[in-house]
Amino acid sequence: MKVLVVGGGGREHAIVDAISRSPRCPQIFCAPGNAGIAEQATCVAIKDTDVQGLLDFALTEGIDLTVVGPEAALSVGIVDAFRAAGLRIFGHTKSATRIESSKEFAKILMEKYDIPTAGYKSFTSYAEALAYVSLRPFPAVLKYDGLAAGKGVVIAQNLEEAAAALKDMLIGEAFGKGKVVIEDYLEGPEFSFMAFVDGYNVYPMPLAQDHKRAFDGDKGPNTGGMGAYTGLPFINDEDVAFAYEKILKRTAYAMVSEGCPLSGVLYGGLMKTPQGIKVIEFNARFGDPETEVVLPLLDSDACDIFASVACGNDPQPLVWSDDITMGVVMASKGYPGSYSKGFEIDCSEAGERIFHMGTAIKDGKLVTNGGRVLMTVARAATVAEAKEKAYAAVHAIKCDNLFYRSDIAHWALDK
Ligand code: AMP
Numbered sequence: 001m002k003v004l005v006v007g008g009g010g011r012e013h014a015i016v017d018a019i020s021r022s023p024r025c026p027q028i029f030c031a032p033g034n035a036g037i038a039e040q041a042t043c044v045a046i047k048d049t050d051v052q053g054l055l056d057f058a059l060t061e062g063i064d065l066t067v068v069g070p071e072a073a074l075s076v077g078i079v080d081a082f083r084a085a086g087l088r089i090f091g092h093t094k095s096a097t098r099i100e101s102s103k104e105f106a107k108i109l110m111e112k113y114d115i116p117t118a119g120y121k122s123f124t125s126y127a128e129a130l131a132y133v134s135l136r137p138f139p140a141v142l143k144y145d146g147l148a149a150g151k152g153v154v155i156a157q158n159l160e161e162a163a164a165a166l167k168d169m170l171i172g173e174a175f176g177k178g179k180v181v182i183e184d185y186l187e188g189p190e191f192s193f194m195a196f197v198d199g200y201n202v203y204p205m206p207l208a209q210d211h212k213r214a215f216d217g218d219k220g221p222n223t224g225g226m227g228a229y230t231g232l233p234f235i236n237d238e239d240v241a242f243a244y245e246k247i248l249k250r251t252a253y254a255m256v257s258e259g260c261p262l263s264g265v266l267y268g269g270l271m272k273t274p275q276g277i278k279v280i281e282f283n284a285r286f287g288d289p290e291t292e293v294v295l296p297l298l299d300s301d302a303c304d305i306f307a308s309v310a311c312g313n314d315p316q317p318l319v320w321s322d323d324i325t326m327g328v329v330m331a332s333k334g335y336p337g338s339y340s341k342g343f344e345i346d347c348s349e350a351g352e353r354i355f356h357m358g359t360a361i362k363d364g365k366l367v368t369n370g371g372r373v374l375m376t377v378a379r380a381a382t383v384a385e386a387k388e389k390a391y392a393a394v395h396a397i398k399c400d401n402l403f404y405r406s407d408i409a410h411w412a413l414d415k
């Protein structure tokens with residue numbers, strides 16, 4: 001069996017790693033991949049959004065199954081193109097990907113199908129949006145209606161900040177076409193609930209919690225995610241059952257009813273508020289860095305799940321380990337702002353599982369090649385033990401240009 005994984009970050013490294021444990025012993029390709037992935041798969045230099053290039057490769061190479069990581073590839077219609085060519089591919093169609101690519105589509109869907117989320121209103125006019133915000137309490141939650149690489153959400157603390165953000169989103173050049181969703185501000189711990197979804201069928205994964213801000217104490221700018229862990233003590237079985245039935249299953253049903261059934265991963269970014277669990281955002285793909293802590297716990301054959309969902313068949317029952325995993329992201333100094341690349345990395349002493357997020361080989365040496373560079377992932381019986389092991393690995397990695405948060409899992413350990 002030949003499998004192609006599309007993407008080149010830590011998420012795709014974890015996907016490749018899960019597939020490599022399959023008893024089917026597949027031959028794995030990854031486009032474009034990275035230096036860590038290259039140790040487990042054959043990397044091919046094709047961009048993740050180059051649909052024609054990927055399609056030509058899959059046809060020429062005789063790929064049996066393609067698994068798509070990034071939303072950018074889904075939102076340009078890679079799944080539609082592969083299916084039209086008769087190829088088996090895991091991921092949502094362009095139309096179903098709107099659950100992530102359009103905040104307004106997601107909000108309208110949730111309202112129509114009674115899926116709990118923050119109240120909202122959308123605007124295309126800067127003057128109307130500003131007038132609305134000025135009559136409401138702060139903080140104000142402003143969301144750009146489109147893919148914005150994690151930069152489309154601004155929590156404005158006052159009118160000045162709101163005006164600047166709305167200007168960027170509605171009349172500036174920063175984002176493109178302008179539509180903004182303004183939401184009620186919610187409070188509570190956030191968590192990520194991912195599931196494999198095939199039409200009405202929803203197969204849940206273990207919960208994880210990401211850490212979106214760059215610095216300790218949840219301070220600093222929003223990033224793609226600085227660390228994650230499983231085994232969240234503040235979410236009980238009742239919460240999970242509620243989120244599964246009233247959020248994930250209802251959303252799967254809603255998408256079938258709307259004529260755009262899901263066939264990939266549904267990621268619920270959820271918050272446990274005093275008024276119950278609510279949706280903060282949906283993604284149409286595996287989360288990054290959540291995938292790096294969740295997929296190592298999969299004891300079933302990942303190939304079977306991806307292939308079954310891609311074909312609309314029932315996979316074998318999913319088996320997950322009860323272990324806890326915890327991962328710390330090491331990022332280039334300056335990230336999520338501007339940063340330099342090409343710094344040499346030595347992780348020969350790290351001891352734990354290392355997923356590569358942005359690395360390359362230059363002159364035979366492993367070097368930094370992105371904002372988020374590496375993630376150490378440790379596994380243990382408790383969050384505290386896993387944390388100790390994950391940080392021991394971080395301290396054993398040598399590189400002059402990396403930083404990391406030292407408080408990953410504080411929500412689980414400080415209470
Ligand atoms: P999103 O990209 O929609 O997940 O938003 C990024 C981050 O902004 C989330 O992880 C939350 O921390 C925060 N956020 C988004 N929506 C809200 C909301 N309605 N209330 C409070 N915080 C929010």
Ligand code: GLY
Nearest residue numbers: 210225287288289
């Ligand atoms: N970890 C957040 C995301 O993947 O969007």
